[in-house]
Amino acid sequence: MKRADQHIQQQIVDLIEACAGYWELRGIAREHITQMQLELEQHLQQAVSDGKSLEAVVGPNPAAFAEAWAREMRPRVFRSGARVLRGLVYALSVVSTSALLSQLLAHSPAFTFTLFAAYLLIGSGLLALLLQLGGFLAPRISARAGREALVLAGVVLAVLVLRLAGLTVNWSITLLSWSWPVSIVLLTLAVGLFSLDCWRTFHRVQASPASTSWPTLRAVTTFVASVGVFDVLLFVGSVAVFDFCRLALRLV
Amino acid sequence: MDTRSTQLLKGTLDMCLLATIAQRPCYGYEMVQQLAQQGLDLVSEGSIYPLLSRLQHLGYIEGYLVASRDGPQRKYYRLQPEGVKQLERWQTEWEAFAQAVERILKGARSDEESRPAHTATDR
Numbered sequence: 444m445k446r447a448d449q450h451i452q453q454q455i456v457d458l459i460e461a462c463a464g465y466w467e468l469r470g471i472a473r474e475h476i477t478q479m480q481l482e483l484e485q486h487l488q489q490a491v492s493d494g495k496s497l498e499a500v501v502g503p504n505p506a507a508f509a510e511a512w513a514r515e516m517r518p519r520v521f522r523s524g525a526r527v528l529r530g531l532v533y534a535l536s537v538v539s540t541s542a543l544l545s546q547l548l549a550h551s552p553a554f555t556f557t558l559f560a561a562y563l564l565i566g567s568g569l570l571a572l573l574l575q576l577g578g579f580l581a582p583r584i585s586a587r588a589g590r591e592a593l594v595l596a597g598v599v600l601a602v603l604v605l606r607l608a609g610l611t612v613n614w615s616i617t618l619l620s621w622s623w624p625v626s627i628v629l630l631t632l633a634v635g636l637f638s639l640d641c642w643r644t645f646h647r648v649q650a651s652p653a654s655t656s657w658p659t660l661r662a663v664t665t666f667v668a669s670v671g672v673f674d675v676l677l678f679v680g681s682v683a684v685f686d687f688c689r690l691a692l693r694l695v
Numbered sequence: 696m697d698t699r700s701t702q703l704l705k706g707t708l709d710m711c712l713l714a715t716i717a718q719r720p721c722y723g724y725e726m727v728q729q730l731a732q733q734g735l736d737l738v739s740e741g742s743i744y745p746l747l748s749r750l751q752h753l754g755y756i757e758g759y760l761v762a763s764r765d766g767p768q769r770k771y772y773r774l775q776p777e778g779v780k781q782l783e784r785w786q787t788e789w790e791a792f793a794q795a796v797e798r799i800l801k802g803a804r805s806d807e808e809s810r811p812a813h814t815a816t817d818r
Contacts, residue, residue: 514745
């Protein structure tokens with residue numbers, strides 16, 4: 444029984460996260476999103492405790508419910524820029540740190556940004572967004588693992604269809620190449636933009652009634668850690684893929 | 696609930712919500728419960744929230760947070776002076792509409808009752 448409760452709680456959390464992510468993309472002000480999340484969560488909790496399903500609250504199509512509510516909240520396109528800015532900061536941080544690291548480790552004066560790196564960056568950003576919006580499936584597919592598997596299967600299927608359609612890509616093609624001073628400029632830009640975003644978040648948190656400095660501190664730590672992990676993944680991924688391709692070519 | 700009732704409720708839900716809030720300030724789930732007590736079951740309960748946002752933007756109602764002892768704050772809605780006027784307008788409109796529909800239905804019913812006699816004379 445307790446396990447079933449935890450399961451439903453997870454479904455509620457995922458559904459609310461998906462709605463919040465969608466509302467942010469639609470350009471609804473953050474303070475409104477917080478209130479909408481609060482209202483929806485309390486409604487879902489009460490409905491579940493009264494023995495109702497999540498579908499009884501959000502209907503058969505939760506995305507349509509989120510869109511209907513978003514339309515009435517006077518969304519502004521420029522507000523969705525906040526999420527784009529966060530993505531840009533993340534991409535800049537990953538690219539500049541990995542460029543600096545590779546220039547330092549390989550003692551090479553220039554860094555080459557390949558199509559594979561661009562694909563990995565954009566692909567992982569889109570995948571993170573899709574996994575968050577996958578919460579819309581929570582009333583139908585209760586297990587998070589099931590939803591994630593469905594999203595991943597969709598991505599793999601799309602890649603396979605493109606491959607079968609005859610799309611061949613040279614992953615090692617160089618898109619951009621730059622020297623170490625440019626990497627430092629990019630890193631400075633990323634730090635500046637990240638500080639701006641943190642300052643904005645900090646002021647918003649301070650304005651809220653239950654304010655603590657922990658969420659901002661946690662956000663900074665999480666961000667730095669995730670950039671580090673992504674750098675490692677990018678490096679390992681590039682080396683592994685290129686080595687695999689070289690080996691495959693030799694065998695052929 | 697059949698499709699016609701759903702359609703009828705869809706068209707009048709904003710008015711029903713305004714009337715519910717006019718009785719006393721309440722929060723979303725409370726409104727759904729009050730509607731259900733009156734025999735109006737919503738297909739998706741969450742459909743009240745887009746309407747509440749619309750009513751709020753039109754200045755008919757106002758949302759405010761109330762501190763709760765057991766958990767986080769809860770959002771309540773209360774009627775605004777513009778909402779009182781709008782509710783009166785909607786009530787007048789609805790009564791005129793309902794009377795017109797009732798007259799048509801009564802006419803159809805009396806036609807039905809008199810039909811067997813007509814059929815008998817035709818034969």
